[in-house]
């Protein structure tokens with residue numbers, strides 16, 4: 001069982017330790033890009049020198065789920081692709097977070113048909129939805145900042161014990177969205 005500072009009781013020392021651990025986590029997010037369509041181009045642009053995602057410590061894209069802690073789903077997801085996406089999510093180590101980038105991933109977008117998932121949040125937990133078709137790189141950066149805020153406030157998401165059913169029936173409800181104060 002790995003050590004987690006959340007297991008410790010609250011006192012000055014352990015609260016400070018949690019803060020430091022969460023600060024490390026939020027400052028070194030390793031995203032896994034699951035880019036299936038045009039939103040993926042904006043995702044690539046976000047990592048380029050013009051937008052410089054490295055300023056937020058989240059530029060180390062990983063194509064192995066075992067090395068990533070932020071899944072960015074960019075683009076439409078077909079019903080046949082959903083079990084693959086779920087398997088990738090399951091293979092990521094805890095703690096992990098998910099961004100649904102763009103109208104297609106979040107709602108199906110203009111593809112209102114039987115073959116396209118009408119929102120990935122029906123099948124897996126999503127922490128932040130990013131609007132737009134496509135969202136600009138600045139909007140994706142805003143989404144990553146929202147993930148950092150979630151890590152700051154909540155620390156580790158408490159869903160490791162929640163089973164993810166690999167199925168083509170909706171199994172999840174949308175998560176409440178973070179909003180800036």
Ligand code: SF4
Pocket residue numbers: 037038039040074075076102103104105109132133134135
């Ligand atoms: S939201 Fe728009 S830009 Fe993104 S994948 Fe769908 S159609 Fe393409």
